Amino acid sequence: xxxxxxxxxxxxxxxxxxxxxxxxxxxxxxxxxxxxxxxxxxxxxxxxxxxxxxxxxxxxxxxxxxxxxxxxxxxxxxxxxxxxxxxxxxxxxxxxxxxxxxxxxxxxxxxxxxxxxxxxxxxxxxxxxxxxxxxxxxxxxxxxxxxxxxxxxxxxxxxxxxxxxxxxxxxxxxxxxxxxxxxxxxxxxxxxxxxxxxxxxx
Ligand code: MN
Numbered sequence: 573x574x575x576x577x578x579x580x581x582x583x584x585x586x587x588x589x590x591x592x593x594x595x596x597x598x599x600x601x602x603x604x605x606x607x608x609x610x611x612x613x614x615x616x617x618x619x620x621x622x623x624x625x626x627x628x629x630x631x632x633x634x635x636x637x638x639x640x641x642x643x644x645x646x647x648x649x650x651x652x653x654x655x656x657x658x659x660x661x662x663x664x665x666x667x668x669x670x671x672x673x674x675x676x677x678x679x680x681x682x683x684x685x686x687x688x689x690x691x692x693x694x695x696x697x698x699x700x701x702x703x704x705x706x707x708x709x710x711x712x713x714x715x716x717x718x719x720x721x722x723x724x725x726x727x728x729x730x731x732x733x734x735x736x737x738x739x740x741x742x743x744x745x746x747x748x749x750x751x752x753x754x755x756x757x758x759x760x761x762x763x764x765x766x767x768x769x770x771x772x773x774x
Pocket of ligand 1: 599603649736738740741
């Protein structure tokens, strides 16, 4: 069963003015589609064809680079579209908010640490909020299309929020201003979805 591109859960222009329409069209329709197509090619006739994305992530250190790059790309973008929303005013659940307060110094400190993880990721990659094996929260970043689910990750965990800091995620609208893109990101985070993923990871 080949992987397919999941539909966006909102229209391409729904995240305006924070994420512009053309970026969303190219990011989803071209970049994400290419990760899906190239993952299918990399797995074609391979013993690992038929495994789920999560199963592939768990043995990534044993798999060839095209599976790592494109499998990571497919997983990361599939999560990314879900944790975004045009609905303003979603909020972290009480349980998640309490964990952020107790473990990460509160929402402001968390946002600062997360933005910093995105800003200091040299080149391309992702910033993450994860639930570690001991069920505590952590903030980290990964290079390229790696993610914390991969067995080779330096910061292993279950990602519940991810931010793409590849230039293709922001360059058309924000050019070199990654910091402006990161501050716009907070306006479109779907805290309902992040909270749901938090509960599921516990
Ligand atoms: Mn991307």
